[in-house]
Amino acid sequence: MKKDTHNFFNRVYEVVRKIPYGKVTSYGAIAKAIGSPQSARMVGYAMNASHNLDDVPAHRVVNRNGMLTGKHHFDGTNLMQQLLEAEGIQVVDAKIVNFKDFFWEP
DNA sequence: ATCTTGACCTAAT
């Protein structure tokens, strides 16, 4: 048995990795999926570390409002939006159109 | 060990 603290990040990565193409999810949903519905902030924190990994599509993760709050953390300013649009997701003003329609929950 | 910060969420004013 190992520790769970280190697993927290790992859990987030696993869920995010399971996000299908052309779909998105929210930090809170992931937090809930890993068993910490109140640690939604930690999910975003984990995403920051996920920048080192390639298997974690952080651009598919947005806040509960469907807003690309983390777009500022990406390389460019509109990189995240472009990535989403490239997957068939409509994004306007850093917000996903019909977010609930693209919302995917583990 | 304490304090600050952070890609959030919910509720209250």
Added chain:
DNA sequence: CATTAGGCCAAGA
């Protein structure tokens, strides 16, 4: 309807 405040957990200095 918009803005503010608080809560939550974890990592860095």
